[in-house]
Amino acid sequence: MKLENELWDYALALYGRDGVENACLALQDAGLSINRVLCCLWLGQQAGRQLRLSDLAAADSWQQAVTQPLRAVRYRVRGYKLESDDYQPCYSALRKAELACEQVELALMSEMAHALPSAGAGVKLALENLACYLNACTLKDDQTVRTALTTVVAACFDRVPDAELNRLFTALKTKDV
Numbered sequence: 001m002k003l004e005n006e007l008w009d010y011a012l013a014l015y016g017r018d019g020v021e022n023a024c025l026a027l028q029d030a031g032l033s034i035n036r037v038l039c040c041l042w043l044g045q046q047a048g049r050q051l052r053l054s055d056l057a058a059a060d061s062w063q064q065a066v067t068q069p070l071r072a073v074r075y076r077v078r079g080y081k082l083e084s085d086d087y088q089p090c091y092s093a094l095r096k097a098e099l100a101c102e103q104v105e106l107a108l109m110s111e112m113a114h115a116l117p118s119a120g121a122g123v124k125l126a127l128e129n130l131a132c133y134l135n136a137c138t139l140k141d142d143q144t145v146r147t148a149l150t151t152v153v154a155a156c157f158d159r160v161p162d163a164e165l166n167r168l169f170t171a172l173k174t175k176d177v
Contacts, residue, residue: 001107001111002105002107002109002111003103003107003111004103005106005107005110005111006042006046006047006110007038007039007042007106007107007109007110007113008103008107008110010038010042010046011035011038011042011106014038014041014152014155014156015034015038017155018155019151020151020152020154020155021053022148022151023147023148023149023151023152024037024038024148024152026144026145026147026148027145027148027149027152030139030142030144030145030148031137031138031139032133032134032137032139033036033063034102034148035059035102035105035106035109036056036133037133037152038106039051039056039059039106039109039113040126040129040130040132040133041126041129041130041152041153041156043122043125043126043129044119044122044123044124044125044126044127044128044129044130045121045122045123045125045126045156046121047113047121048118048119048120048121048125049113049116049117049118049119049120050116050117050118050125050128050129051116051128051129051133052116052117053131053132053133053136055112055115055116056109056112057153058070058108058111058112059105059106059108059109059112062104062105062108063102063141066101066104067098067101067102070094070097070098070101070127071098073094074091074094074095074098077090077091077094078091093168103123123153123156123157123159123160123161123164124164126157127153127155127160127165127167127168129165129169130149130153130168130171130172131170131171133166134168134171134172135171139172140164141169141172145172146169146172149165149168149169150165153165153168154171
């Protein structure tokens with residue numbers, strides 16, 4: 001497994017663009033995996049690969065067993081940190097460890113990408129991959145989710161046809177909350 005890879009570089013570059021970090025965090029708050037969203041876009045835009053959700057099994061396992069529990073601990077420590085700055089070193093270390101876990105997760109996804117079927121790279125494939133992921137998720141379809149998805153997608157492509165975005169939004173499953 002290569003920790004430094006094209007997907008990692010893509011994720012860092014995209015995450016650093018204006019508005020993308022906040023949009024990704026809004027998607028995470030809505031129940032989506034930022035790494036899955038970024039991987040879907042990278043597969044379609046850069047790698048020209050069609051996503052098969054079953055190929056995310058190793059990354060899913062890592063995320064559930066390691067990344068999510070560590071994030072939960074970091075969130076708990078964040079609460080303590082609000083009460084006292086003495087918790088800042090612990091919080092910072094957990095944040096750094098969580099980023100390292102996410103890098104492993106992206107490396108696992110990058111590794112599996114080579115086994116995926118080739119397709120023509122571009123906005124259509126990227127949004128098909130993203131729709132495939134969204135179809136597997138249950139989240140509230142609201143304006144916050146739509147705006148965040150639009151922000152992230154717009155950061156990838158110069159122009160995204162409204163029809164393509166609307167097709168993506170139909171992949172959102174709604175639930176009562």
